[in-house]
Amino acid sequence: MKRRLFVALLATSAALPLAARASDKGEKKPSGGDNYVRINTVTAYTTRPGARRGxxxxxxxxxxxxxxxxxRAELVLPRLRAAFVQAVQIYAGGLPAGAPPNPEFLARNLQRSADExxxxxxxxxxxxxxxxN
Structure with a gap:
């Protein structure tokens, strides 16, 4: 039992200098550039062929x-995400089984939600x- 504690203590003490060096390098540039606001991945249920859930x-x-x-967008990011989830859920719920999604239609819906x-x-x-899937 004490050996497990010793191994855990040894692993955390070895990782501390690595974490300190990583934080000394400064802030990492956000992916997508300075103008990009990332929205976490949005998921919704849809119907697959054979009446299975996808x-x-x-x-x-x-x-x-x-x-x-x-x-303003960064301040209302939870509201933006909720609006995007709602738009994707409505679209995915009406998508026929086995039909490919229409990116142009979905982009228009998401754009309308963002502007609103x-x-x-x-x-x-x-x-x-x-x-x-």
Whole structure:
């Protein structure tokens, strides 16, 4: 029992200098650039062929060049994510079994949701991937 405690203590003490060196390098640049606001992956249930349940996953974010609007988007990020989840859930629920998703239609819906939550236009929805499993 004491050997397990010793191994755990040894592993954490070995990792501390590595963590200290990583934090000394400064902040890491956000992926996507300075204008990019990342939205976590959005998932929704859909129907697969044979009436089985499937999952639609949408990877997306926002490109916002205006600093004031970007700051507002970061403040209301939970509301943006909720609006995106609702839009994807409605779309995935009406998708026929086995049909491929329509990225243009989904992007328009997400853009409409983003403009509605932010209160004005100026943010552009960027979609990385749409997967249906």
């Amino acid at each position: 999952v639609m996953t949408v990877d997306c974010g926002l490109d916002i060049p205006d600093p004031a609007l970007r700051q 939550v932010l209160g004005k236009k100026g943010a552009r929805v960027l979609m990385g991937a749409i997967l249906v």
